[in-house]
Amino acid sequence: MRGLCLICVCILMFGCRSTENAEPVEAPQIFTHFEPSYEDQALPEETQPLPVQKTSAISPIKSKKTRVKKRPTKAENLWVHIANNLHFTVYQNRALKKRINWYLKQPNYLPTVNKRAAPYLYHIVKKIEQKRLPMELALLPFVESDFRPTIASSQQAVGVWQLVAATAHHFGVKSDQWYDGRQDVLASTDAALEYLSYLHKRFDGNWLHALAAYNSGEGRVKRAIERNKKRGKSTDYFSLKLPKETADYVPKLLALSYLVKHPQKGFKRPKLANKPITTQMNVGQQFDFSVIARLSGVGSKQLHALNQGYLKNQSSPNGPHSLLLPVGQEALLKSQFFKSNFAGEYIVKKNDTLYSIARRFNMSVKALKQLNAKQNNIIGIGEKLLVGQPKTLPKSLIVDYQISPYLEPQEVVIPTIEIDYEVKPGDSLWSISQLYEVPHSDLAKWNNLSASSILKPGTQLTLFIPQADKPKQPQKRQNLLQDLQKSLIQPR
Template sequence: MIVNQLSFDVVPTSRLHKRIDWYLAQPTYLAQVNKRAAPYLYHIVKRVEQRGLPMELVLLPFVESDFRPTAVSQQKAVGVWQLVEATAYHFGAISDPWYDGRKDVLSATDAALDYLSYLYKRFNGNWLHAIAAYNTGEGRVKKAIDRNRAKGISTHFWHLKLPKETSEYVPKLLALSYLLQKKHPKFTRPHLPNYALSTALDVGQQFDFGVLSSLVNVPKQTIHHLNPGFLRHQSSPQGPHKVLLPMTEKKLLQSQFFKRHFSQTYTVKKGDTLYSIAKRFNTKVKTITLLNNKTSSLLHIGEVLSLNKVTQSNSLLIDYEISPYLIEKKQTKPVTIEYFHQIKPGDSLWEVSQLYKVSVKDLMIWNEISAHSMLKPGNTLILHLPKPQLVSEPVNTKQYLSELEVLVKPESGPRL
C-alpha cells in the first residue's frame, strides 16, 4: 500500500549512499520500528491519500522519532512527528493539563500534515526544501536558498549549506524511500494488512479509562498505551473524547458495548435506501452494513436497523470528588474585538499568526480559507483579538489601544 505509492525520484549521491549503508547495516530496523507504528499506520496513510500528499511523508515519523509517541527531544519537540509547542498550537494540536495533542498520534498527524502543506506552498512546490524546513525551520532554509541565489549557484537541496542535522535528515528519508522502492534484498520490509488494526471511537462525553476498559473488555493499560495523548485516567471535561481502540471497525460496531451505548434503532419505510438513511442520520453506508452485519444493500419494509448515535450516559465516569486536583475551574471565553490586517507582499498565514499571537487554524476559520489559499497583497484578513480590559486608570487603556492600533490598523481593502 505504501511502497506502490512512493513517488520521489531518488538519485543516489554520496550523502544518500551513507544513509543507505546505515540502514543496510540494520536490515531489520523498519520491521522493528513498525511494531510501534502498526496501530496507527493505516490511519496516517489514509490521511496522506485524502490530502493528495506524497506517500514519502508517511515515513517521516520513522525518521523523526523511530515512531515513539512519547519521545521528547532536547529542543522540547514531542511525539512521533516531533512537534514543538508553538507549531502544534498554531496547527490545531491542543495541549492542556489533561491532554497533549502532540502525543496523540492522529491529532499530531493532522497538525504535521497541515504544517508540511504550508511549507510546500511556502517553498514554491519543492518538497525537499519543505521537508528540510520542517526539521530546521523555514528561516534557515530561506536564507540558504537566498545565499546560493545571490552567488548564482544551484538552490537544489543538495547544494544548500544547512546545519549538519538537516543535511543528514532529508537523506535519511530519501534512503528509506529508495530501499523500499528498490525492494533491496538485504533490507527487511514489514508486511502490513490493508485494513486498520485500530478504530477511533468518539465517546461524545467525558470518560474514565477504567470504566471504558470494563465496557469494551480491553485492558486499561492497552487503551492508555494506544492513546498516550491522555495524561490522566479520565478525558478532559472539555474534550477531546476520541479514543483509539485495538480492534477493527467491524468488531467494534458489532460489539454489545457499541450497540448499548452508541446505537439507536430505525424501522425501514417504503422508499428507504441505505444511502438515504445514512444521509438522514449523518452516518455512512459502510457503518450501517457493518453494524447490522448486512451482506447486501437490500432492505425490507418493517426491517429494524441499528444506527450509530452517541448516547449520553453517566456510566462512563466515576465520582472522583475525593481527588480535588481533578476539579478544573471553568474557563470563560475572552471578549474579543474584530480587527483587520492588510496583506503585504510576502505575508503568510504563519507570519500573521505569529504577529498577532493567534493560531493558523483560527485565521483559516475566521476568513473561511484553507492552508493552500493564496494571500493577495491589498486584501484583508479578519482577526478576533482580545478586548482590552477596563482598568481604573483611563490613561492605561488609551495607551493600550494606541499601541494596539499601531499593530492592527483597520483597512478598507477588499476582503479575501
C-alpha cells in the first residue's frame, strides 16, 4: 500500500511539471504600466491585461522552454497588419473608457480618415518597421490631425504630424516660399519619427512620457515628473499633472489602438491593400505640375492633392524635386512618361530568359511583357527589351525659364523611382547592390541597416533606381558659363 502511494505521488509531480513547461510563451510587449488612482469598470476578461513591472525596453518574456514560432503570413489588409503588430498593453480607466466610447459613437470616423491616409499609410508603416519603432506610432497622425496635411493649430503646428517650424527645421525638414515640408506627408514622417526616437531615449524608454512630450514639450513633462518625485508620488503618465490637451492626448491614441486591435460593435476597421498604391519619383530637376500632369496622365489637381508640401505650381529651383504619383508599378511601366524618361534598353544575351531579366530589374514577367507588348515568352539573342533603367535625362519640366538657362545650377541630378524588393533565400546586401548596380553603402542607408546586416527571406527593402554617376557638364557649355560669369563680375 505504501509503495502504491509513492507511485501516485510521483505521477502527480511529473504531471504538474509537464503542465508548467507546456505553457505558451507570450509575445514580446511594450509595457506601459501605471497605477490608476480610482476604480473603473473593467474591460472584458479576455482583454484585461495582468499587472506587470515597468520596463524601459522591448524585451521578450523569458521562459525555461522557448518555442519556435512560424513566421506569420503577410496580411492582405494593411489595417490587419497594423493590428497584428500593436503591442502597447492597454489598461482601463475613465479617460480611456471615455475615448473608447467616443470612437464607438463615431462609426464612420476611421473609414473617413482612412481615405485621406490611403496614399501614404503603407509608406508610413514601412518607415516605422525599418526603424524598429512601435506600430502604434502609425496611428499618431490620426490623433494629431485626422490626417489633414495642411491643417495648422493655434500654436502654428502644421501637417499630419503637427510639427512646429523649429522642430521641423532641427530634424531636416525644408521650408521656403516654394515648399513647406511639414505639409509633405512622407518628409514630415521622417522628421516626426526621428523626433519621437529622440524623446524615447530622453525619457528612459518610456513611450507614454515620450508621447506626452511630443504633444506638450519635453520641459513640461520633465517638470511634472520631477514634481511627483519630490512628493513621493508615482511618475507614470496618468499620475502626472499635465495640461488637459496632453492629459487627453495619450488616451486618444491608446483607445484607437485598442479598438483597431479588438474591433467592437460600432467600430469599423477599414480595408486597405497591404501594398504601395503610390510611387515616389524624383524627377531630378525643377518641374511644373502642369507638365508632369501632361506627361504622366495624372490630373494636375490630383498631383497637388497628393503633394501638398509644394506651395506653388512649380517646385523650388533648389529642390526637393520628388513627387508621389498615384499609380501602381504596372500602370507606371505602361505610361508614356516612364517610357520617355526612365525606360532604357536591355540587349538579350545567351541563356537569358524573361524571368531572369525581370528579376534583375525587379519587374514581374507580366510587367516586362506588357512594357514590350509581347504576347509570348519567346526572346532571341540580340533582341532589345525596354526595362526600368534610364535612357536619357528628361527635357525641361518647367513651362518658362525664370532665368537664363546658362545660369542654372551646374549640378544635374539623375531621376529615380522608389521600388520595393523582397529578399529571397541566399540574398545579401552585397548581391542585391550588384544586381541593381547601386552602391552597397547606399542600399544599407536606404533601409536603416548596417553594411554587415544579415537579411531574412521575405524582408522588404527599398531601392531608388537608377543610382548612376552624375553626368559631367559639356566642356563647351562649361567654358561659356565661366566666360559669362567673368563678364558679370569684371569692372567696366
